[in-house]
Amino acid sequence: MKLVYVFDAYCGWSHGFSGTLSEVVARHPELPVEVVSGGLFTGSRRVPIREFGYVQGANARIAEVTGAEFGEVYERLIADGSFVMDSEAAARGVAALREAAPDRVAQLAVAVQRAFYVDGLSLSDPATYRKLAEEAGLDAEAVVAAFESADAHDTAADEFERSAELGVTGFPTLLAVDGERTTVLAYGRADADDIDRNLASLTA
Template sequence: MKLPSILYIYDPLCFWCYGFGPTLHKLFESLHDKVHFEILSGGMYIGNQAGSINQVSPYLKTAYKEIERQTGVPFGEKFVKHILEPGKAILNSEKPSIALTTFKSYQPENIVKFAHHLQEAFFYDGKDLTDDATYIPLAKLFGIDGEEFVKKMHHPDYTRKTKEEFKIVNELGASGFPTILLLTEKQNYLLTRGYIEFEPLYLTINQLLSPVS
């Protein structure tokens, strides 16, 4: 029998998704033996939506404090001082999303961990996600040759697959991130569109997975 799936739709540059990362990891640790986990990149900052933080999301300079307050997840000093405050960093989701797609070709079972490490590199360590060098140590964390990983990222197949994910997310109508769906053989359920804490989410999933007596 096919396992039900949790479909997590996020964007590597989504502030709220970063705050949700530890919750998703806890959910994975609690349910990975019952549920298959899949992550799709939403393409939050692509095309005309990409640009400097000051242009596309100036409110983020203050909003991150509210995210810290609600989620308990800290934004790193390097991110705040070198990315947020100068306001010159370019928000473009394509390359980090390609990295996520590329990682799936290696270790899809570890996609939840990689997705959060990818966000930590940006939101905590203040790394430049447009720089190939950022992805070498990320790959090595999972025992993957970093240079090989970056080379694979540049293969057109992974750009194509990533753009297909953006299209799927658009067709699903996932207009906000994070979005979480529970997919079962009988029905699909929208669990949340936006941040949610672990306990109510875990309770809802267990209720939906429990057989009707």
């Protein structure tokens, strides 16, 4: 059995789930983790953040419910409403980091979200992944090269297709995949104890 975490790096509720994900991974080192990026802000939804008038209100709710941090630099980044969230670029970045350290992909996904929601860094900027790679002790040049490679766009498209094949309709979604059986462990929000109970029911 393995865990499959389907998220979008520009999804506030996925950011709110980061603490739960980290706790679950720490409790279950025996379970491999696959991280799949969803395409929340692609195509016609790749527009200035002011088009989504609910963002700051939603963030306040996420912080209240999950305890997630939204940093001052992030608040300044989105304040004038011109910032564009591009999930394809974010998916390329997560994939580039995963390529460098596949066994640490869950931790790196959390770090990508912190880079945006706490540090106010654009997930379309190669410098963001250089910084994350350096902080994680990875080959920063290789990560940036993977992010900017000609194949990276196909990789992102494959991620979005994988999310759809899994039947995911919203982010974050945590799945348990055991052979042909796929079980939803969490959707939107849950704590590590909830997920442990759901895991236990699979092996009971």
